[in-house]
Amino acid sequence: MTRLPLALAPLQDEAWPSYLTRQAAQHGTTLAGMGSHLGLRDARGRWPGRFGVTMAETEAARVAPMLSLAPKQVQRMQLAAYHQLAFDLGGLAHNSAIGGTRATVHAAWVWLAGTTFCPLCLVEDDGVWRLMWRIPWITTCIRHEVGFHGTCHACGGVPGLGNRFHGSAPPRVAAAPDGRRCTGPTPVGHVCGADLSAQPTVQASPERLMRAKRMADLVAGQRGVVSGTERTSLQALRGWQSAIGIAVRLGVVDSDGWGRTHRWANPPRDPDLIDRLLQAVEPLVTAPDRTTGADVLDGWLRDADIRSPHVNTFDRITQTSAALQPVINELLGRHGRAHTVIQRRLTSADGAPFGERDWGVDDIPQLVWPCALPEHLRHSTKPDQRILRAVVSMILARMFTDACDWVAAGRALGFPADKSRNWTRYAFAAKWGIKTDLLDASHALGQKLPKRPRRVSFHRRSQVSGFGSRALADAQSPRCRDQGGSAWCPCYPQPTAP
Known part of the structure; x- marks a missing residue:
């Protein structure tokens, strides 16, 4: 394969499909043609599995010189750049492609296909799509202080989500490459073509902006605090995820029907709904200490008419979280029969025996x-x-x-x-x-x-x-x-x- 005649530098945090689309437009070809030239598509026109999610080091080393890039630049455009920061993609190493995908999406909130977007950013950056837009926790554009969109207003499709199997391969690759246009399919087999950059935007409230900045810091790898205890970014986000699962199950927030099942594996596509969920659990996660957090959780249970919570009350609701478990343990220590509470207090959060036993x-x-x-x-x-x-x-x-x-x-x-x-x-x-x-x-x-x-x-x-x-x-x-x-x-x- 030969080097492309026109070099193009990726923008900061640009996604791999976005970069290839811009390369195709610059060279007057389609995304399909660009993929074939780079050897990313096989003879039958199929794209590699988990396109834009992960890329083998050998593949990045092969493709990078043709784009006048370093292999690290190619890897930074893959969703895996946020591995162990915003989510855990370790399950993708599973031998079975389907099994690996299931193991991954059941471990944390992650979209392996599809993205949100900011219309104003598409205008200013001439159709560049950001990698961070593919992370469910990010609901607001801090740059323009507006809420993200999750769908095309014309066809209702999710950008980057080409079919009902949630495959990550780019859809409608034969269409004219334009990062501003929706490539979602229409019922008659054409491309939607709506101008996504022209969609109206809504100014975000100061509270939503504050939440967006907190989530952006966590996604970038900064440590977070859950109920008074400092955690890694991934642990903190798992705490938010677990809190949302509990809040939805207890009816703390109206989730518009989302979350009746598999709350841990199916993040909603609506950024406004995700922000509503974050707002609902904010008092729990940002509590100054676990005692205050347990007070918040206790209030949720009372409102749900649950008077005697137990371990399964939470284990059956959502995935456990190391960051939120101390709060749950504190709450469980307040309920149940006295001997049950005593047993809970005899062990620490990590299961070790509590206190000294050299007396009788x-x-x-x-x-x-x-x-x-x-x-x-x-x-x-x-x-x-x-x-x-x-x-x-x-x-x-x-x-x-x-x-x-x-x-x-x-x-x-x-x-x-x-x-x-x-x-x-x-x-x-x-x-x-x-x-x-x-x-x-x-x-x-x-x-x-x-x-x-x-x-x-x-x-x-x-x-x-x-x-x-x-x-x-x-x-x-x-x-x-x-x-x-x-x-x-x-x-x-x-x-x-x-």
Whole structure:
């Protein structure tokens, strides 16, 4: 193959089909003729699979000299230039072409064919199409501050999407090469030919522009923040994707019928709808911390009348996201039966055991220190603060011993079986609304117990008998240091790291 007589430099972020179209126009031929001259089409006129998506290094090295380009310049015009930044194309390495495509589109939001566009950019750049327009997260032209278009207003087709099989090969390659014109097919077999650069545009709101800039930064590889934690660009975008799946399933946003199935593998083609989805989940993803993010997610669940969420509530909605999982874990830690919540809190987000375990039941008094309770419960009479302290002790026994139920936890502390069941059921009753407070108090005390400067054994248990809180009159009940109690209590100053 010979070098083309007229050199043409690609514009920044120009897509491969756009560049070949401009080359064809410059040399007075069709896109089909240009593809044949470059050896991109076989004898039957078929284009290579995943045209404009990926290109083998050997192929780029062969084609580049004919275009007076370096192989890296050719590779930068392929969609794979955003691999591991905006999406993961690793599935395309699958042995089966169909299997590889399915593996890819099920991994993240990505269009292997079709694109959005900005009419004003087409005017100013004389029909150049940007590679970033092929990324679903980009909904707005920051340069002109207008929303993108997803279809041709004349024929309703998606530019670059030639058939119902979503193939990436360019359609209607025998038409006159003009980047401004729609090459979508008409019912009678002709080319639409509508001037895409003449389509009307709508000014984007400041909020939409802000979202567009955030997405553009992520797509370019900048690190993002999801609910207060910094993530890689790909992890952050997966967080947005997972949040959208949850929001659509819970009815947080009107998706115009999109997303009833396969929310993780089928990004909508309408840029306005995608921006609406981004706007809906923005409070969750941009929350300052995972606790605030869990508050947002909790509100979504309440509005959807889901009172007892569990793991499958989210796993069946959309793909999991490492960036969003800490928020989901925080939310799940607020719901469910007490023993279920305890088990969730015993492991970190990565599944590792939580906290130190070098202490046992003899380190737990029958009633924990008064200052171990939250301030508003230390003088509670309904439920009685002594019962609450006994419940916190049993929670610790379940957290850090082999006790498998409340009876076993109570037995380890010297409580009768009926009182262990009744006190925990009473304290966790929904009418009090203090279950989370007691679990949080136990969690905090469990972190402090291993750090005591000196240990006191509580293995000599008192006899517990009688009814109500009176049964705890003689129970082990260490006092706070400030009240002349033992040498240590939970409000004892924690040792600082050297």
